[in-house]
Amino acid sequence: MEYIMDVIFFIMGAFFGSFFTLAVYRIPLKKDITHEHSYCPNCNHKLAILDLIPIFSYIFLRGKCRYCKQKIRIRYFLLEILSGIVFLLYAKSFSINWNYIFTEKTVLLMLGLLYFCALFIIAGIDKEKKQIQKSVLGYGLIIDMIYIIYVCVFEQKNIYGYVIYLILMTLFVLIDTCILKRKLDTNYTIQILELLVIIAIFSGEIISYYTILFTLIWIAITCLINCIKRKKNKVVQKQEKIKLPIGYYLCVINIIFLIINNFLIY
Numbered sequence: 578m579e580y581i582m583d584v585i586f587f588i589m590g591a592f593f594g595s596f597f598t599l600a601v602y603r604i605p606l607k608k609d610i611t612h613e614h615s616y617c618p619n620c621n622h623k624l625a626i627l628d629l630i631p632i633f634s635y636i637f638l639r640g641k642c643r644y645c646k647q648k649i650r651i652r653y654f655l656l657e658i659l660s661g662i663v664f665l666l667y668a669k670s671f672s673i674n675w676n677y678i679f680t681e682k683t684v685l686l687m688l689g690l691l692y693f694c695a696l697f698i699i700a701g702i703d704k705e706k707k708q709i710q711k712s713v714l715g716y717g718l719i720i721d722m723i724y725i726i727y728v729c730v731f732e733q734k735n736i737y738g739y740v741i742y743l744i745l746m747t748l749f750v751l752i753d754t755c756i757l758k759r760k761l762d763t764n765y766t767i768q769i770l771e772l773l774v775i776i777a778i779f780s781g782e783i784i785s786y787y788t789i790l791f792t793l794i795w796i797a798i799t800c801l802i803n804c805i806k807r808k809k810n811k812v813v814q815k816q817e818k819i820k821l822p823i824g825y826y827l828c829v830i831n832i833i834f835l836i837i838n839n840f841l842i843y
């Protein structure tokens with residue numbers, strides 16, 4: 578019986594993974610993500626249900642569009658598997674079983690998965706386009722609010738600890754919308770700070786601390802590798818500004834630490 582639950586969470590994750598691909602593609606283009614039908618980006622043919630089964634469709638179609646035979650990037654297939662594994666591991670980390678399924682742990686698990694959705698989409702868009710979308714940050718903040726209400730009502734946590742985060746968030750959003758509206762480039766920094774607040778509310782101080790620490794290590798290593806690569810090439814180019822997807826690093830590391838932390842607690 579235990580395996581059935583594992584399978585359910587893996588399938589759920591795989592379906593969400595295929596949704597993330599769609600969201601990462603459509604949100605920056607300001608396209609609808611819930612009502613509009615899925616279609617092939619190459620030939621614009623509407624996709625049938627058989628083309629939309631996560632993981633399996635890719636295998637059966639041998640990685641090609643059924644209609645125009647255009648290759649589908651293997652990245653989508655891998656993302657569906659990865660997302661399935663993340664959902665499965667996160668569910669396992671709560672060590673929930675069928676006998677005690679209606680407990681506070683299950684509520685926290687569901688909230689966590691909804692929070693992961695925000696992180697997955699933010700990470701995807703940041704990695705592809707080096708930008709962070711306000712609408713997804715807004716969604717993350719809504720999940721945070723539900724989380725705050727939950728822990729304050731059911732776990733009697735002190736709400737004042739969260740008030741400071743919310744004040745900070747309000748401040749960042751104000752700066753983001755009022756002052757920096759014209760200079761698009763600088764908005765990225767503010768949006769990273771907004772993302773940090775969202776992470777801090779959901780993960781608590783210790784996990785946030787590790788998330789930031791390991792993000793800094795990742796940035797340092799990436800810069801070092803870039804530096805070595807440049808010297809090897811010996812091409813004296815204009816000092817091109819390399820923009821790092823910091824939001825992507827933060828999200829990936831945060832997910833890893835939330836899972837590890839749960840395994841240690843439960």
Ligand SMILES: [Zn+2]
Nearest residue numbers: 617620642645
């Ligand atoms: Zn096609």
